[in-house]
Amino acid sequence: MPDLLDYLKGQQLEMESALQKLVEAESPSKNKPLADQCGIVLKELFEEIVGGTAETIVKEEVGNQYRFTYGSGAEQILIIGHYDTVWDQGALPLRKEEGVLYGPGVFDMKGGLVIVLWALRALKHVGEEGKRKVVFLVTSDEEIGSAQSRGLIEEEAKKSALVLVPESSISTTGAVKTSRKGIGIFKISVRGKPVHAGINPWAGASAIDELVMQLAELKKLDNQEENISINIGTVSGGGRTNVVAAFAEADIDLRFRNTAQGERLKSVILNRTSFIEGTEVEVTGDINRYPMEQTDAVMELYQQLKEIAAGHGYELEHGNSGGASDGNLTAAIGIPTIDGLGPVGDGAHAENEHVILENLPYRSALLAELIKRHMN
Known part of the structure; x- marks a missing residue:
């Protein structure tokens, strides 16, 4: 079977292009017209890159939300993310310098969305499907409290064996998050x-x-x-x-x-x-x-990720985040949840927000391998 990491290394330029396109589609949480435009870009990218089922969930007050599905199994793995950002339109320029992409939401968390798209693409490339489908739920109000998406997130989580959250990794180290306050x-x-x-x-x-x-x-x-x-x-x-x-x-x-x-x-x-x-x-x-607490089930997921990373030639650490995410919601109802699976970078909510581009294939392969282990 083709190696997922090797395949994804060959996709790096396409990943970069998709990320730039998604960041250019600015999406402040409280600007529904702009957010909706970004949602359309995301939906088109999913259909182009993965080709699974895309469902639009219309919202009145915030940007429309999306349920993307890969595979057809009776059970499911849930991936949750958001495309809204803390940045007002025009507040932060998009620029690329020496292999680093800077821009609004690039680290929190559009880089993570692109990582998911290519993880699913890689699985499709190698023909990987199983008894579990992958549901990729993308919301538009995480940065303002998830009032319009909380019920949907919890509903999908209750159907799921585990929840994966491609929020930004722990800054500079790339560590995943096994607990959140x-x-x-x-x-x-x-x-x-x-x-x-x-x-x-x-x-x-x-x-x-x-x-x-x-x-x-x-x-x-x-x-x-x-x-x-x-x-x-x-x-x-x-x-x-x-x-x-x-x-x-x-x-x-x-x-x-x-x-x-x-x-x-x-x-x-x-x-x-x-x-x-x-x-x-x-x-x-x-x-x-409520907190995303570090349970035995979460640490088992981390150990699997650590093993996958070692096979890719690097050591993966884990840690705690003082910030909350929608992963807190799924963990609070007892579903094994691991967070921080997004890109390596820094500057969430700060003017130096950025992602290290050469690392994108590695993070996508990490996620793809974990999904593969849990599809059957």
Whole structure:
């Protein structure tokens, strides 16, 4: 049987061309017209490169989403990805320098989408099919919380033996992700009692003072040793310097390592009482994604990947990511999920976002070999 890596090495220029085409089709999460254009490009690439079944899932508020299928088995392997990016149109130029491609979403995660397309193409080239088909689900709202795709992702995951996530690898090392932190998103709002700040300020109750005390207390939950972080992302409040503040609010990002931590921290954050008499405190929000925890099943998948990589001449590492992905959703419902199968590069959400092009065939072959092992 032809060697998958050798075949894919011969496809590198075509892979680069497809990636450039996909990155040029800019796709900000909140710009549906642009996102839809990118989705069409992706669908056309799938039909050209793989030739399987392509289903468009129409969405009203975000870009349309896609269910691509390779093979016809009764069981399935699920690959999940997204084509939306954090970049506004024109915010980041596309350029190629010394074997490195820079551009919006090239690392997070259009490079991963191209890796999947060629992994499936390679399997088709060698005539590989089995009792399991491959469902490649590509969504358009991951960067803004997956509200329009979460149900679809979970539905497909429940039908699947395992889930593979070609999100960007751990920067610079190319390590895959065997665990991810969970994330909670909360808003704390405070109402105070406004009075003149000079005549009798003690007759009022400052919402800003109360908020400052609340945030100082919440920051005590930070624990680097336990991988718990509290980030105060935005703060606003008050109206005039000579008025005791009537209102103040802040947005809070919580990251945690395991489900037990998340439940405990959620309770602490939501159940706040005021420090200052005359103020009212309300906290809204919830756990957005539970962690992708490092289970025995996940480590078995990693060991298989490590063995495949060794056969390709390099050592593959694994690690944890502080960021969440849609892989958190599938792991949370008990489906073995491994992440970070995308390209080697760096700069996710940063101006130096880039992918190392010569590595694309290796990452695609890594994925293809893993899929092949689980198709039968």
